[in-house]
Amino acid sequence: MNNTGGWNMELVHEVFNDRDAKEILQIPLLSHDAKDEIIWRYDKKGMYSGKSVYRVCVDIMIDRNEWKTDGKWNKLWALAILPNVKRFM
Incomplete structure (x- = not known):
């Protein structure tokens, strides 16, 4: 996750193959406001x-x-x- 609350797309594509990167980027991320x-x-x-x-x-x-x-x-x-x-x- 980057500072804007979304995926760091460049890093995901750098680390994973195209198929896996595409699947990973479809995973929704929670906002920073959510309390663990x-x-x-x-x-x-x-x-x-x-x-x-x-x-x-x-x-x-x-x-x-x-x-x-x-x-x-x-x-x-x-x-x-x-x-x-x-x-x-």
């Missing part, structure tokens, strides 16, 4: 942590449908029995 903010949408507080990244991987990236089996498992887990008995069942 650090956010992490996968945490309730917006904080980034190893735990929150792990949760993203488990919740979003891994297809857990293959782990599912038919049955009313929530009823089993809600029973007032020893945890070892629940896991055995």
